[in-house]
Amino acid sequence: MKKFCTLLKKDLWTFCTHKVICAITLIPPFLAVIFRLVIDDPDLVLLTCGLFNMVLSSVYLHPLLIADEKARGTLPLLFRSGVDENLFIGAKAAASVIQDIITAMVIFLISGASLSLLPGYLLFNLLIMATLLPCGLITAVFAKEENDTHVLSTPVMCIFYIPPVFAAWTSIFNAASLFLPTGAVGLILPALSREYGYREVSLMQALALCLIWFAAGIFVLYIIYRKRRCFFISSDR
Amino acid sequence: MTNIIKVNQLTKIFGNTKALDHCDLEVKKGEIFGYLGPSGAGKTTTIKLLTGQLHSDGGEITVLGKNPFSPEIRHQIGIMSDMSGLYEKMTVYENLDIFADIYGITDKKRKIEKALASVELLDAGKKKVEKLSRGMKQRLVFARTIIHSPKLLFLDEPTANLDPATADEIRALIRQLNDNGTTVFLTTHNMEEADELCHRIALLNKGKIVECGSPEELKLKYSRKKVVITSTDGTKEIPLDKSDIIRELEGTADLLMIHSEEPSLRDVFLTLTKEAYAS
Numbered sequence: 013m014k015k016f017c018t019l020l021k022k023d024l025w026t027f028c029t030h031k032v033i034c035a036i037t038l039i040p041p042f043l044a045v046i047f048r049l050v051i052d053d054p055d056l057v058l059l060t061c062g063l064f065n066m067v068l069s070s071v072y073l074h075p076l077l078i079a080d081e082k083a084r085g086t087l088p089l090l091f092r093s094g095v096d097e098n099l100f101i102g103a104k105a106a107a108s109v110i111q112d113i114i115t116a117m118v119i120f121l122i123s124g125a126s127l128s129l130l131p132g133y134l135l136f137n138l139l140i141m142a143t144l145l146p147c148g149l150i151t152a153v154f155a156k157e158e159n160d161t162h163v164l165s166t167p168v169m170c171i172f173y174i175p176p177v178f179a180a181w182t183s184i185f186n187a188a189s190l191f192l193p194t195g196a197v198g199l200i201l202p203a204l205s206r207e208y209g210y211r212e213v214s215l216m217q218a219l220a221l222c223l224i225w226f227a228a229g230i231f232v233l234y235i236i237y238r239k240r241r242c243f244f245i246s247s248d249r
Numbered sequence: 250m251t252n253i254i255k256v257n258q259l260t261k262i263f264g265n266t267k268a269l270d271h272c273d274l275e276v277k278k279g280e281i282f283g284y285l286g287p288s289g290a291g292k293t294t295t296i297k298l299l300t301g302q303l304h305s306d307g308g309e310i311t312v313l314g315k316n317p318f319s320p321e322i323r324h325q326i327g328i329m330s331d332m333s334g335l336y337e338k339m340t341v342y343e344n345l346d347i348f349a350d351i352y353g354i355t356d357k358k359r360k361i362e363k364a365l366a367s368v369e370l371l372d373a374g375k376k377k378v379e380k381l382s383r384g385m386k387q388r389l390v391f392a393r394t395i396i397h398s399p400k401l402l403f404l405d406e407p408t409a410n411l412d413p414a415t416a417d418e419i420r421a422l423i424r425q426l427n428d429n430g431t432t433v434f435l436t437t438h439n440m441e442e443a444d445e446l447c448h449r450i451a452l453l454n455k456g457k458i459v460e461c462g463s464p465e466e467l468k469l470k471y472s473r474k475k476v477v478i479t480s481t482d483g484t485k486e487i488p489l490d491k492s493d494i495i496r497e498l499e500g501t502a503d504l505l506m507i508h509s510e511e512p513s514l515r516d517v518f519l520t521l522t523k524e525a526y527a528s
Binding site: 014015018019022025026029030081084085086087088089090091092093094095241 | 323324328334335337338339351
């Protein structure tokens with residue numbers, strides 16, 4: 013437990029001190045301020061910036077945290093010091109979730125949405141984070157350093173973010189969002205369905221979709237682990 | 250003396266390249282063992298195999314009586330390599346604090362201060378690592394490597410790219426640790442450093458151990474076995490034989506200098522690698 017807390021504290025400190033990671037973390041709240049001034053619709057601000065934050069935290073920032081350790085050479089060092097891979101991955105995931113929740117709350121406050129939406133919004137954040145963290149981990153396994161993460165994570169982010177946001181405007185994105193866990197954002201923002209024509213989603217549908225994506229991510233990670241015998245100690249080439 | 254590292258027929262293959270080819274070696278407890286070879290010989294690969302960072306493709310390895318992947322030995326070994334990263338935005342103290350927690354060190358504050366004092370970085374404890382010079386960073390890495398008082402140290406070219414003064418400081422630290430009972434497995438391509446520090450060495454070339462022994466043994470083995478006598482009559486080279494030397498000295502007018510000609514470790518290595526290349 014002490015090792016986990018040490019790693020978690022270090023990772024949370026990285027969010028504050030690493031210039032690139034800190035700047036990227038601040039993008040969604042910054043956009044929320046802009047959108048709030050331009051749109052003045054709390055639900056749309058939450059849809060665009062809140063969803064952006066969830067996807068960014070899980071498939072971009074989470075692998076970036078890991079790639080940063082690879083680039084500075086501390087990742088093999090931690091493993092040689094007896095840090096278990098599971099502990100390492102767990103601490104990174106926990107740090108990403110904490111960062112996501114904090115940023116999500118800031119965005120919620122900026123959006124001016126009704127407080128009654130807050131519990132559902134935070135729970136949805138946690139659900140999306142849990143679903144997409146395995147995807148982020150897959151990126152982290154293959155990214156050798158930070159630039160690789162930018163290249164690999166950006167298209168993944170676009171896939172999970174763009175269709176749900178523009179689902180009401182194009183039938184293609186509407187169809188695509190049926191298969192994406194982030195497409196269930198209508199679950200927490202029912203007003204979007206009434207006003208903008210976003211599809212209504214039941215809780216069971218949302219949970220089932222998230223479970224399928226989570227299972228798919230875990231399955232891919234299992235295949236990677238079986239082939240490499242580990243995720244990150246990649247010198248065996 | 251017990252063997253702290255035992256390697257039997259160790260082989261490692263990367264693609265079509267045999268990085269290590271049936272290597273045997275033993276490292277005794279309490280010695281500084283030098284593992285020498287040119288770049289690409291397989292030194293770092295060997296360290297990775299011995300420290301459980303790579304799986305071998307043949308042979309057996311025991312470190313501290315156990316498999317290198319055994320979690321029990323993680324806290325008994327220290328590893329310093331070229332990829333010894335530091336958390337640049339953290340202070341010197343914080344960098345050691347993280348690893349003190351990971352190793353589960355009790356009396357953490359005292360041990361960190363002791364490690365910093367041993368590398369003369371006690372006054373720099375609150376400085377951010379990004380502000381340190383290269384030599385100071387290397388000393389900090391060394392402090393981090395020894396903070397948990399390991400029984401066995403793996404040092405992969407610890408003085409590479411350092412200025413002579415800092416390199417001397419690191420060597421002095423290595424000697425001090427060894428005097429206190431730590432076994433050291435040191436890789437270097439600096440033959441003079443190995444000659445100065447190591448009790449025994451192994452010479453590695455293209456994945457094979459070509460020679461093993463103490464520096465003195467190897468120098469004597471590959472000595473030309475000649476004595477050079479310089480007198481007012483000039484310089485003569487004669488075989489290293491007592492009766493020949495005595496006869497020559499008796500016939501010498503004014504003796505100016507007499508010395509034997511042992512090769513340096515560098516000479517030994519160049520001889521061996523040329524032989525290996527030729528064969």
